[in-house]
Amino acid sequence: MSLHANPAESALCNPAYLSVNNIEVIYDHVILVLKGISLQVPQGKIVALLGANGAGKSTTLKAISTLLKNERGDITKGDITFQGQRVDHLTPNELVKRGLSQVMEGRHCFGHLSVEENLLTGAYTRNLSRAELKEALEKVYHYFPRLRERRQSQAGYTSGGEQQMCAIGRALMAKPSMILLDEPSMGIAPQLVEEIFEIVKSLNVQENVSFLLAEQNTNIALRYADFGYILENGRVVMEGDAKDLSSNEDVKEFYLGVSGAGRKSFRDMKFYRRRKRWLA
Amino acid sequence: MFYREAGQFKTSYQADNQIFPLRQDRIGVSVLLAAAFVVVPLLASDYAFSAIFIPFLIFSLAALGLNILTGYAGQLSLGSAAFMAVGAFASYNFMLRLPGIPVLLAFVLGGVSAALVGIAFGLPSLRIRGFYLAAATLATQFFVVWCLTKIQWFTNYSSSGVITAQEIVILGQAFNTPVKKYLLTLVVVCLMALLAKNMVRSNVGRSWMAVRDMDVAAEVIGFRLMRTKLLAFAVSSFYCGIAGALYAYAYLGTVEPEAYNLDLSFKILFMIIIGGVGSILGSFLGSAFIVLLPIFLNLVAHGLALPTNVASNLELMVFGALIIFFLIVEPHGLARLWQIAKEKLRLWPFPH
Amino acid sequence: MTANRKTGDVILDLQNISLSFGGVKALTNISFNVREHEIRAIIGPNGAGKSSMLNVINGVYRPQQGQITYRGQQRKDMNTYAAAKSGIARTFQNIALFKGMSVLDNIMTGRNLKMKSHFLLQALYWGPAQKEEIAHRQKVEEIIDFLEIQHIRKTPVGRLSYGLQKRVELGRALAAEPEILLLDEPMAGMNVEEKQDMSRFILDVNDQLGTTIVLIEHDMGVVMDISDRVVVLDYGKKIGDGSPAEVLANQEVINAYLGVAH
Amino acid sequence: EDQFIPILSYRVGPYAAGGSGFFGGAIDYFNLINAKGGLNGVKISWEECETEYNASRGVECYERLKKAQGGASLVEPLSTGIAYGVLDRVGEDKIPMTTLGYGRSDAANGKVFPYIFPLITSYWNQAAAMTKYLGDKAGGMDKLKGKKIVHLYHDSAFGKEPIPVLEAQAKQYGFELIKIPVAHPGNEQQSQWLQIRQANPDFVILWGWGVMNAVAIKTAQRNGYSREKMLGVWWAGSEEDAIPAGDAAKGYTAMTFNTPGNYPVLDEIRSKVYAAGKGNLSDKSRIGSVYHMRGVTAAILWSEAILKAQEKFGKGKLMTSEQIRWGFENLNVDEARQKALGALGMFPPVKTSCEDHEGSGAVKVQQWTGDKWKAITPNWVVGDKALTRAMLEESSNKYAAEKKITPVCLK
């Protein structure tokens, strides 16, 4: 189902910066997880990837950043291009050098390194002088003041949200031109969630950074995104402009939690919901 | 298409909890057991029994023991040979000092002695983890062998420090031919494998795996770390102890404490890693691999008619390279490879 | 409020709890209580000490100061095993499942305290041991059905997506049929639809089994809708405690946590 | 139709140097025999199997080869562990096993161990020979009184084996025996040598193995202990033990049951085997090295046993392993026979019987000159054989009782 034309086409002025073409992913040689996914991220746009638990969002992101190999996953079909070049054979390090960074799901901070050291590793690919490094650090601390307070603590001992901030901050240190964000809002306090998305927006607007974000907080994701894809069971079941998506009835009901009558209280859901599945 | 579960519905949890829920597996295992108990004794040569099948079974048992500790309970140990030694020397002394004791009882007592030693050396595992523990278990290895050489009582003051296993007599039957020894070993190993399987599919097994995967969480859920870990050490050492006794009684006959050296510990560790950590089947596959591969390589090297010292070194290199190769192909061991093969068969002829 | 659910007496009472790690003060002189059968939410900004609070309640952390009264019993700190034994179960913020085990086995571990047969019997898998195993399996299957994870029953949890793992973890805690259920961000990484299910589910457990629930959650919608009382932490200090509406109106809470009004 | 001899060799691992020398020597001699037309026309065939000095691999090799090519004539694993592993089996399979200079000392009693032949010297006789030599060196056995002798040994059954003999002799001759064990593998011996330095003994018996020997020599040097006063067991008396110690080894003495030097048989091996490109050692300069010569010696004794058997059971025929066992039990390689073989004085004369499967017990003492070994006792040294005989009887009878064997000579 397509609410709109392909986003890359819909924004002709923006050629696809990142493009995933009909990829199929198999874990462990037998478990087929992605069954032909195609998506585009135009330069300077924010694209949201939505879908239920286990739909394949994280897998898609890992396929792009080529981290999949190390989890015994293989791309068996299709290809991925970034800045017009095939990238599926590159190492993650080369991708970061080209400007594509990923924030992994589940934080993955370096537990034994301090928060600040964690951030510094983020700048590994950039050869920065001491002053530049400091400046970059300052910027992250500006975004996340909490991190400044905890800079000397070993990351392994910080709270869940602090680790999440640390992971995001670390990716920002690489000064990427494109960021893959896997559930950035997870475990983050509400006002900070807004802030994180503000950061995303401002990086997007001011520094022309493109984003592909997998997010469960559909509400806010669609508020900030330009385009959206909805995944289910390893397939794209719906795609289109964020605005169009958020006004779609199904999306509204199943992803935004608003049905015709507006937002319902969680307590008032008297029955388990009939799940809408686009795919049988 | 041959390997399908389609049409095999489980109508009770009991049926679903079976060791081999699939009919094909059940048939396969029955065939295998029939072969092991009937066909092999009829057909195999003495060489096959005493150089391949018996050591294979004994090593499988030891690997099973180590797998319980390392694979299921997550405590990496480099001291399995020491527990085997305890089992062997204890059985020997029970036989020697309690005349008339049934040999199987002596084995069990040997196993129990090993279990007690296991508990003693397992105590540090409450605090020490991972490779620290692994390196620390070397203390067991060296200490036990040292004791057995130092304290001559254990070897009945034999001048050369070796013990000679007494004859195995069960119910008036002397187990003195390779076939008989093989059958005895086979029965013991099958029984113990069954017990092991039962343990790992019930609460004990789950407690071990829980401790392995995340001990803090296991504690929060209500498993008692100390009990769980020590039980794992005890059961594992018991298995190793029995294997050690069989190693002396059904395999070598005359052994010195040195026979249970670090190399043997490592060998058993290889078995479980190659075979599959945390898999009963893996213990058997790994043991087969480690027992058979060198023989196979030796034969191949012979076929190539290389100069012998070149051949010997090449064998070693190929052995090492193959270990690495298998790890790369499947880090979870041969057992997982087998499982994946089965899953593929299930889908066959469709690729996914 | 649902008819058959009555908030009872205080079941768990924490007095002047202080906890610090080196220089970091995670909790400073906090007192609060939980009543039987209620849903008690803990909210607060990141690093406020919410998870530490739960860790104190079930004995993972030992507070330097303070007193815990659980069901009339006073003590300085809890012990994890004792806590589990006396009916406290929980889920964790950073998933703490047993990665190598299947979903079914993971949930079965939740019932370990209810399994009584001796390990030798288990080794024989015979008689009472087998019966027990199957009886518990039945219970666990109910939970699995409930969580809609039948299709992954035999999958090792390490292979599941984040959200599915969260569900399994809840299943494991539920399997213990606890008196108090501590939930640390159970709905992180779920979409609205899934959150609705989860809320319904928590309410049901609370309703039908009378389980007391302590819940940490960042989704204010959920917190406001389903909790009876809310405690707000900030920088290890308590800055608010009361009904959702009261807390929502508290200016300090708005400043520290909510930011833009909700 | 060849006389088959399995070779359970080890050419990798820590003891590879010894293994390749020994088995290389044996194979060289086989080739020599075959080049010269065999044993009364019967050629020798052999097959090698790598044991890695590991008991269970050794057992596998034994089992694999015992029935190969018409059946094994004899075995020799050159490894204590493997020897134990096949000890019971050779009895059942009726295949004679030689353990040249190692293994159970009490196996020399052929009534209890009919299939085991610890030829030339057992550990006990060697230990007795050591004290004899040290006594001679001190100027007579009575001069040993009040002397201090350190027994520095590999802390294993192997190293402890001579202790009963040494202790008995210490009592008898009144010297003080200080026992200092070295934990396997013995690559660090500072503490032992500090103890030795403090005790300042008159002699140090080095009952070592593998790397332990070179380290002992080196550490002796750094602690200023004279290498001349060190006397090694034959496992500590090869080039492989002295060379790695470098200059420190100069003057070091050790036991051997081969007199170092060149012999016609070695020349023959050079000219008939190596010249034909059939030599087993990749490095020709190792011909005549301690291990190589020991391998040649072993092969000579094996073929002598086969010849002896042929004498009784039919010249030029293929011998069964039981017949060869008889040959081993009735060996008589005296000097005349050695001379005929081109090996006069290369090893002590060997004469076996049912009661004495060892057949000699004589050894020599050699000294490292810096690049080679040189014999320093002109005659073969024999220790107190009465003592060792008594111990041997006692120990083997205990074994027989334990195993419920009635000691009896096989025919």
Next chain:
Amino acid sequence: MNFFFEVLIGGLLSGVMYALVALGFVLIYKASGVFNFAQGAMVFFAALTCVGLSEKFDLSIWLAIPLTMAVMVVLGLAIEKIVLRPLVNQPEITLFMATIGLTFFIEGLAQLLWGSQPHKLSLPIEDVPIEFIMEKFNILVSQFDVIAALICAILVTGLALLFSKTKIGRALRAVADDHQAALAVGIPLQQIWGIVWTVAGFVALVAGLLWGARNGVQFALTFVALKALPVLILGGFTSVPGAIVGGLIIGASEKLAEVYIGPLVGGGIEGWFPYVLALLFLLVRPEGLFGEKIIRRI
């Protein structure tokens, strides 16, 4: 009393030799979380190659050493490419096992190339007592050991600086914590591992030369790894200074125990004593003296 000091000093200096080997382990563990069982084999390989080159081609040892280093670089890079790269993100035990496979391979290769004969290795450092100490205090201190200790000190300082002060050091530690995340931030795992294994090869060469000069260059050099393990766990797997402190403690206490306790129990306790000592110590500090605390949090 003199004797006590002699034993103590001898022990401390032996400990330095152990530390030298332990250092190679620490290096690789700290940088990749791999417990490199092949370190002993690498020591053997390096020493044998060096001696083999110099004997076969009649080179001076000073020429053979850089040549050997080149070989070690090739070896290190090959290990990274063939063994480690495909095993990124695998459980520790798998990587550990792979290094055991590597051990067999390297041992076979070394003996295939250079034969199984032991060799002597003479470094221009004499292994004799330092005279003036001998005269003045009647305590025996080997000149060789002192120089070895110096070399070890230099290595330790260098490596400690590398880890704590440089960007690479930080990256190494990051890799040890989490392979996937390290890749995600753009740390080039391949290069890093190549570097680390090369440096470990260098450390192995140094250890091989010093140990080879003491023991002769022979297969038994692989056993020095067994001496290094207790040092490693006592000092902490992840600490460079820990290796040296652990070495000193193990060396000294092992010698003192052998001399003073050994005779009471029949001696030969050096085989297990260090392990038991380390074990007892671990009961107090489960991550060794200076090891990084194992983070166990939920």
